[in-house]
Amino acid sequence: MAKEIKKIGVMTSGGDAPGMNAAIRSVVRTCAYHNIECIGIYRGYDGVIEGDYKPMNARSVKGIINKGGTILKSARSDVFRTVEGRKKAYNNLSKAGIDALVTIGGDGTFTGALIFSKEFNFPVIGIPGTIDNDIYGTSHTLGFDTALNTVVEAIDKIRDTASSHNRLFFIEVMGRDAGHIALNTGVGAGAEEILIPEEDLGLDRLLESLKRSKQSGKTSSIVVVAEGDKIGKNVFELRDYVEEHMSYYDVRVSVLGHIQRGGSPSCFDRVLASRMGVKAVESLLKGKSNYMVGLLNNKMELTPLKQAIKGKSTINLELLRVSDIMTT
Template sequence: MTKEIKRIGVMTSGGDSPGMNAAIRAVVRGCAYYEIDCIGIYRGYQGLIENDLEQLTARSVKNIINRGGTFLKSARSKEFITKEGRQKAYDNLKNAGIDSLIVIGGDGTFTGAILFNEEHNFPVVGIPGTIDNDINGTDYTIGYDTALNTVVDAIDKIRDTASSHDRLFLVEVMGRDAGDIAMNSGVGAGAEEILIPEEDEGVERMMRSLENSQKSGKTSSIIVVAEGEKSGKNIFELAEFIGEKMPGYDIRVSVLGHIQRGGKPSCFDRVLASRLGVGAVEALMRGESNVMIGITDKKVTSVDFEVAIKGQRPIDNELRRVLNITTV
């Protein structure tokens, strides 16, 4: 069923990710193509509550496809958590003549969209924008590929120093609840071991790996550690633990931090964002709501928000097997 949509609001929320600008651009240009007004909402749900809105045209989004971050900006909103805050947001949408909403973000953004839809029966469609790749119902999220390339490039540089000085480097990457960045960048950069939130045996396996490396005469190693790994130690405590158990290692720590969020989006992320942005506009035109637009087996698909934010995806055992083989 085709629904007549006259004015779509678009916003970014939560942590920024490379490719969000490309997604906004695709939404705006998709609206222009279908002769639909597009209203940009600055600073996410908080900007919606404060009525920080601006009409966007195809000219408004020129030269942004290559820019990192989000020109609509992002913010976390405590006020939107309240029913009163969501009522303000709804009133502002109605007063602006906006009849549907596209939200670009992660699980927190989609959780807010679910509540908003339940209370006000307002059409909302989501686009997954998060470097963690921790959303169900899509093979990839916008920003993930760029973050991986940033991490691999950083680890390559760290390895040069590790080799020159015979050092063991612990490299912390983002991933509070999901180890996709750590696992894939670790394999891509040739790490000797990877610690991720989905596994509890990482430290024991890491120690066995380091012992085997020492016995074989290896003098430098890279261990990739997701920030949410389950040892109960932060990365500096982990380095101290290794030093106590294996005093022969010269150990250094590198926390990559927010450099993983920044930078120009990769071609993959630009294309993905463009496909999902147009897909979100067309989903609203079909009368869909309370869904996320994702990519599965190279095809644009839609999945209920409840499915998208439900639980944790299993780790890729094939990647773990490859890691075990390539670090022998």
């Protein structure tokens, strides 16, 4: 039978995402609500290993619900990939009396959590925190909604210039191997074309589409390119290719970059983070382990970490069709 849980550690790992602080706050306060001790662990798995722990109470997380980044810092840990590293982590957690972990991050984070949990029979629940939305078992990862708003606001600004100068802009957005950000912001910003890794448009069809757009009287165009898309080797080569073949276009590139990762979380992400933190702690208290909390059909649900890692968050192809219809 599972050991009673009296002290929970909470940590963030991997790339930071808006809403992580709101999730930390929720974990800490849910612990307080249930009279469980809560320990903040700094710098991801490196902090777990090195014992970089600090007790947290309801006041410790005051005023952070609307802050980007993570007050617990984040890192990618090489040492945690070694048996020795995880052994040391376990020893330090035990010494500190920590009975269970809530780990906030993406699939790299969950992979580490799963291995560790099995090796030491240590209870772990994951909260999906990444702007990329590339996790199976939740319709939205923490930070995804905020990143979408950041991106469409940026594209709105770039469109001011594009339409003032009759230019074609290739705008690269984040998302790693997944096209969720590109697809949603492409539709949301009214992009003329959206290039995502899940659908190979091909350079020929891109050129054709841009020609059609030009002929239909559009004088400026926005193409949103997922960083994982491989239509050109990268967005700069894509620009060169198009400029070579469509000399009448003045083509520019904008790589939105790290602004997509930061910023005050949207209301959606704050509410989602609050719900996920409650669910994560209460799942641990009910003896659950090796699950990820997620939003499915607007409800909090658990998915085995193993599935969350291996599964694929599928792209909503209906949106590609919507984009096609909007730009004809």
